[in-house]
Amino acid sequence: MDPQAAFTSSGPANAVYTAEQLEQRAAELRQRFPILRREVRPGVRLVYLDSAATSLKPDSVIDALAEHYRLRSANVHRGIYTIAEEATAAYEAAREKVARFINASSTAEVIFTHGTTESINLVAWSWGGTNLKPGDEVVVTQMEHHANLVPWQQVCRRTGATLRFAPLTGDGQLDLAALEAMLSERTKLVAVTGASNVLGTVPPVAEIVRLAHGVGARVLVDGAQSVPHFGCDVQALDCDFLAFSGHKMCGPEGVGVLYGKLELLEAMPPMFTGGEMVKKVTFDEAAWNDLPWKFEAGTPPVAPAVALGAAVDFLRDVGWDFIRAHEQLLVSYAFERLQEVPGIRLLGPAPPNRSGLVAFAIEGIHPHDVAQFLDRYGVAVRAGHHCAQPLHQLLGLRASTRASFYLYNVRADVDALVDALKQTVERFARFRQRVSSQRG
Ligand SMILES: Cc1ncc(COP(=O)(O)O)c(C=O)c1O
Incomplete structure (x- = not known):
């Protein structure tokens, strides 16, 4: 049984949406969140991927x-x-x-x-x-x-x-x-x-x-x-x-x-x-x-x-059917696309058996550096132990970076995350190369 369904067993029957319908609805819902109209810096839109810390608020x-x-x-x-x-x-x-x-x-x-x-x-x-x-x-x-x-x-x-x-x-x-x-x-x-x-x-x-x-x-x-x-x-x-x-x-x-x-x-x-x-x-x-x-x-x-x-x-008003189906779409898409990032380790079970967030570690780059670099691209993610230190110890990590989705995110947000991560990894690789050639 789908463990998420157990929470809402008296809710409405699952409606079937296509990926395009989910994207369309999320795009409409975004209009109700005024903060998504602001830019982080001139020309840089806010890509908010920290809803597990706190969600945005509608009008x-x-x-x-x-x-x-x-x-x-x-x-x-x-x-x-x-x-x-x-x-x-x-x-x-x-x-x-x-x-x-x-x-x-x-x-x-x-x-x-x-x-x-x-x-x-x-x-x-x-x-x-x-x-x-x-x-x-x-x-x-x-x-x-x-x-x-x-x-x-x-x-x-x-x-x-x-x-x-x-x-x-x-x-x-x-x-x-x-x-x-x-x-x-x-x-x-x-x-x-x-x-x-x-x-x-x-x-x-x-x-x-x-x-x-x-x-x-x-x-x-x-x-x-x-x-x-x-x-x-x-x-x-x-x-x-x-x-x-x-x-x-x-x-x-x-x-x-x-x-x-x-x-x-x-x-x-x-x-x-x-x-x-x-x-x-x-x-x-x-x-x-x-x-x-x-x-x-x-x-x-x-x-x-x-x-x-x-x-x-x-x-x-938005409805659980939409919220759940839309988060599954995003998290599956994120899992697939994040694999493109060199040195990435995704934490937790693979979709569909998971909720709408993905925490990860990138070899050789501290999660705080990852989050700081992503901020340059307007991508807001959480870095740290996420108030789960014993779990991180179990995973052999001091910290991780986490992207979390909610009803106002779209696949373009995942694309922005992946692009920014790839650029971050490249920058660190170039930096390491420079340091090692200076030493050599
Ligand atoms: C699983 C879990 N439990 C409890 C909390 C604590 O919530 P709050 O800080 O709103 O009390 C959080 C917050 O991130 C959480 O993710």
Whole structure:
């Protein structure tokens, strides 16, 4: 089964597009992203290939953010005047949109946080802190982003639980049989990425949920790189927790989501305490508010949440069928064309079993130099360990360069990347030749 399809099993039936139709649609969508109209330098167009770090924002999202500040910039759940009530209504309407977007059974299961990192920390601190004890095990995979690794290291240290790592196969897939063999009644939680931000691997999350539930363990999905690209139906997937960020799915920075099953969230203590998350406070104690507000202490990111609602509308409008088919087209094309670059090593499984990003290493050229040279051609890529240092160690690399695609990229962006890479490799070869002839 296509692992991406498992995330959207209640979504619309797959439509069939030709490559030309996908290109045409992406070209139309580009018009809605004002930043793509700017030049990096005079005569150099922006080739944005860093959407895994943060996506570009369409006009509708920028307008929703600005409109909120222009028309109803008031705090929520407090004021009894018109614009405050409008702000509250807009904030809660955004929650309803997100709940529908991930098919949560209730808005009480949708908590606004500041992003994936905060969402995972909340689960680790609150659920982990109360449910883990010495002898228990938490299983993560070897390809996790630090955001889905460090919080588990910390809570395991605090509670005495053991952190275990499901290995990868030689071609960068999750070794499902090894993960299955690790599961036992000691396993309390499996925390897994929906898509690797380095390898592009899409693990079989539906199967992992089934196996984990079979031993009574809970499953958290780090959806930072999967929700923006193939959505998530939390009821169909049956995951216990899902974390994702607004800024990677055409929304603004500063807002993210934690989904949790109602009975789990009910039993969890709040991580942050203070205003808004309480029902009644005396000098000695406090009673918590209902869900989801129990976990939203203080002033929440109101305008970003409202704009995230606009991003959800935008993505629904564009449709998963198009987004997935278009990213498959781009990543397959990129895999094919990148092979033309001398000395390149592409990381992760070959298409079609991967998401829409490609990380690579070029022999003899540091990824930071690669990224800096590409910038001369207007090509924006990410270089470094991408917050996955243990994975890079496993790959025998200190760092890599990553090109990541989204719904507004076209094949011409891949061509620009490949051309710029070839020129970079040539320049370095010439430079080395010059140095060796000077020495000789
Ligand atoms: C797989 C993965 N998980 C978590 C995160 C953290 O997301 P944020 O920085 O929005 O909290 C990222 C960000 O790149 C990611 O790629």
